[in-house]
Amino acid sequence: MRKDQNLGEYLRAQGVSRRGFLKFCSATASLMALPPSAIAQVADALAKARRPSVIWLSFQECTGCTESLTRSHAPTVESLIFDAISLDYHHTLQAAAGHGAEAARMAAMEENSGEYILVVDGSIPVGNPAYSTIAGISNLDMLKETAANAFALVAVGTCAAFGGIPHANPNPTGAVSVSDIVTDKPIINVSGCPPIPVVITGVLAHFLTFGTIPELDALGRPAAFFGQNIHDRCYRRPFYERGQFAETFDDEGARKGWCLYKLGCKGPTTYNTCATLKWNEGTSFPIQSGHGCIGCSEPDFWDKGGFYNPISAGMWGSRDALLGAAAAGAALGVGSALAARARKKKAQAAEEA
Amino acid sequence: MSSLDAIAVNTEVVTGNVEPLLHEVRHALKRLANGEDGTVIDLRSLPLAPGEEEQIEAALGQGEVRAELNALGPSLVQETSYPGVWLVTHRNAEQAVVGRFIEVTDMPELLKSQQADIEYGINRLENELKN
Amino acid sequence: MTLLDFASGPGMQWALWIFVFGVLWRLVGALFLLSRKDLTKPRQYNSVAAGLGAIISRSAPAHAFEKRILFQHVTGYVWHFALFISVLFFAPHILFFESVLGFGWPHLPNTIILITAIIATAVLITLLIRRATHPVQRFISNADDYISIFVVLIPLITGILAFAHVGGRYETLLAIHLLSVEVMLIWFPFGKLMHAIMTMPARYQAGTAFGRRGVKA
Numbered sequence: 001m002r003k004d005q006n007l008g009e010y011l012r013a014q015g016v017s018r019r020g021f022l023k024f025c026s027a028t029a030s031l032m033a034l035p036p037s038a039i040a041q042v043a044d045a046l047a048k049a050r051r052p053s054v055i056w057l058s059f060q061e062c063t064g065c066t067e068s069l070t071r072s073h074a075p076t077v078e079s080l081i082f083d084a085i086s087l088d089y090h091h092t093l094q095a096a097a098g099h100g101a102e103a104a105r106m107a108a109m110e111e112n113s114g115e116y117i118l119v120v121d122g123s124i125p126v127g128n129p130a131y132s133t134i135a136g137i138s139n140l141d142m143l144k145e146t147a148a149n150a151f152a153l154v155a156v157g158t159c160a161a162f163g164g165i166p167h168a169n170p171n172p173t174g175a176v177s178v179s180d181i182v183t184d185k186p187i188i189n190v191s192g193c194p195p196i197p198v199v200i201t202g203v204l205a206h207f208l209t210f211g212t213i214p215e216l217d218a219l220g221r222p223a224a225f226f227g228q229n230i231h232d233r234c235y236r237r238p239f240y241e242r243g244q245f246a247e248t249f250d251d252e253g254a255r256k257g258w259c260l261y262k263l264g265c266k267g268p269t270t271y272n273t274c275a276t277l278k279w280n281e282g283t284s285f286p287i288q289s290g291h292g293c294i295g296c297s298e299p300d301f302w303d304k305g306g307f308y309n310p311i312s313a314g315m316w317g318s319r320d321a322l323l324g325a326a327a328a329g330a331a332l333g334v335g336s337a338l339a340a341r342a343r344k345k346k347a348q349a350a351e352e353a
Numbered sequence: 354m355s356s357l358d359a360i361a362v363n364t365e366v367v368t369g370n371v372e373p374l375l376h377e378v379r380h381a382l383k384r385l386a387n388g389e390d391g392t393v394i395d396l397r398s399l400p401l402a403p404g405e406e407e408q409i410e411a412a413l414g415q416g417e418v419r420a421e422l423n424a425l426g427p428s429l430v431q432e433t434s435y436p437g438v439w440l441v442t443h444r445n446a447e448q449a450v451v452g453r454f455i456e457v458t459d460m461p462e463l464l465k466s467q468q469a470d471i472e473y474g475i476n477r478l479e480n481e482l483k484n
Numbered sequence: 485m486t487l488l489d490f491a492s493g494p495g496m497q498w499a500l501w502i503f504v505f506g507v508l509w510r511l512v513g514a515l516f517l518l519s520r521k522d523l524t525k526p527r528q529y530n531s532v533a534a535g536l537g538a539i540i541s542r543s544a545p546a547h548a549f550e551k552r553i554l555f556q557h558v559t560g561y562v563w564h565f566a567l568f569i570s571v572l573f574f575a576p577h578i579l580f581f582e583s584v585l586g587f588g589w590p591h592l593p594n595t596i597i598l599i600t601a602i603i604a605t606a607v608l609i610t611l612l613i614r615r616a617t618h619p620v621q622r623f624i625s626n627a628d629d630y631i632s633i634f635v636v637l638i639p640l641i642t643g644i645l646a647f648a649h650v651g652g653r654y655e656t657l658l659a660i661h662l663l664s665v666e667v668m669l670i671w672f673p674f675g676k677l678m679h680a681i682m683t684m685p686a687r688y689q690a691g692t693a694f695g696r697r698g699v700k701a
Binding site for chain 2: 019234
């Protein structure tokens with residue numbers, strides 16, 4: 001796509017008919033979790049959209065987010081969206097390496113100053129900058145430098161959004177999230193470990209379509225995807241209501257697809273769209289596959305007392321302290337009873353005397 | 354997939370979303386009959402249990418019109434046994450479903466020839482005739 | 485640390501410690517006061533039968549007052565029964581008890597729990613209003629009564645809200661529910677809620693004491 005073309009012209013030049021474009025818009029609106037009534041609006045905006053520059057920085061991460069994205073299930077739609085953006089720097093996907101790659105980043109930053117979108121996956125170590133560097137530049141410095149002239153930031157994955165696994169107790173690298181470092185730019189948190197691929201592209205599509213930040217929830221996540229918790233939209237919810245639970249992973253209840261609450265499902269406290277969009281071409285999602293939600297799109301999901309601990313169970317290790325409190329209470333009870341008797345005896349003695 | 358298919362999956366699971374959806378379709382049809390605007394329902398926006406989408410399909414049945422169009426991959430536009438209710442399935446070039454909608458309308462927008470395409474066609478025809 | 489993390493972690497831990505400590509302090513203290521020798525010659529009696537007899541006889545209204553206290557009596561039973569069902573047979577609650585006690589028990593469907601919880605809440609509110617408006621009840625009530633009612637009422641209301649996902653995000657409602665339970669646990673040993681543990685032993689003790697003296701009660 002040429003810089004002076006808008007998306008409508010580009011698609012027409014590619015031989016895509018208006019029908020094809022409308023179909024693309026329906027899929028995109030569905031992708032952005034917009035109501036179908038918004039398709040016409042999407043079509044209008046998309047036809048006029050211009051190609052935004054995207055710089056993608058990867059810090060302390062496992063590349064799972066990029067893996068997820070590159071395996072997203074609607075190649076035609078996604079590839080069109082990717083054709084429609086200019087991915088100017090992504091050190092896992094780009095051919096260039098070393099100084100050439102860094103030069104591309106600098107060039108994109110200069111050319112599109114104030115207009116490019118900065119996508120970040122991975123957390124930033126602030127304990128010791130040497131824990132993670134790219135081309136000799138610490139993650140912290142690279143983020144600050146690249147964010148300075150960005151239009152907006154997209155923190156992809158729970159590591160970038162909330163610190164994620166590197167941030168988990170005891171957090172040896174002093175890992176923090178993007179929003180802990182950058183405070184003067186709009187940041188969209190697309191959390192998940194990894195995020196659902198169509199959610200990543202959905203956010204990019206929103207940028208492309210409207211050139212604005214989508215409506216966000218209290219944790220900075222797009223409300224369209226993170227507005228409802230898994231439990232509320234789970235197809236196994238009726239079993240929860242009826243009190244039908246799988247007690248183990250291989251019992252009758254598990255085979256019948258009953259609720260996984262007792263096996264530690266974090267669905268009630270997890271906000272994501274897995275239950276509706278699902279994964280792998282809409283095939284399934286963890287609960288449908290028989291495993292509870294681990295709450296990977298929530299802050300500190302790694303430190304919530306264990307994936308297999310039910311939500312309503314207390315989060316502490318041993319009962320010994322409780323027995324200690326019981327013993328101390330009993331001892332005090334004996335003591336106070338004896339003291340009361342002693343007082344009474346004394347009073348009686350005083351009376352008799 | 355064959356080994357996966359061999360595992361018996363119990364689908365006694367129901368969300369109870371099928372019947373409300375059919376009621377929504379009924380209300381939309383009544384509005385359409387009264388001359389109001391059509392309605393589009395995105396099937397991806399509903400939590401459905403395994404097998405429930407098939408239930409919806411079966412409940413709607415197949416009607417007289419079945420149109421296939423090829424634009425950025427195949428799309429199937431199928432009128433259901435209830436006139437005015439259409440099931441639209443968009444696939445990409447790899448045959449993966451990229452969108453699934455129930456449209457309550459007398460004619461799905463996508464089946465109409467589009468103004469922009471008509472103009473483009475006129476240009477093309479004129480060029481053909483000039484040569 | 486989020487509110488929920490605090491509520492289900494250190495908050496609950498401290499509340500349970502204080503609860504167990506306080507309950508045992510009062511219970512053991514009371515039991516140790518019992519063991520004084522009674523030098524009188526007892527009547528012919530069976531102490532266990534007398535104790536259990538008192539527990540049973542005091543579970544029904546005394547004949548003389550039957551009509552006058554019928555409302556209180558019925559609502560009292562309904563309230564306690566509904567509360568016990570709601571607290572003890574809701575699946576998430578049992579998982580909590582299991583994490584504390586190390587064992588669990590069968591649960592009831594959520595719909596039944598929702599009904600009992602609503603009944604319990606409605607009855608308790610009715611009794612609270614009656615206590616605040618009825619001249620005699622008002623007269624014999626002190627701050628302890630009102631505090632004890634409130635610390636039980638709030639967990640009921642927040643529990644229903646959390647269950648129905650009404651009035652906020654689930655994790656916030658759940659955290660508030662847990663915190664309100666913690667307040668109740670901390671208050672429990674030091675106020676009239678302690679009756680839950682003291683009532684039956686007290687009746688038994690009174691029964692045996694009466695029995696020893698040949699009083700039928």
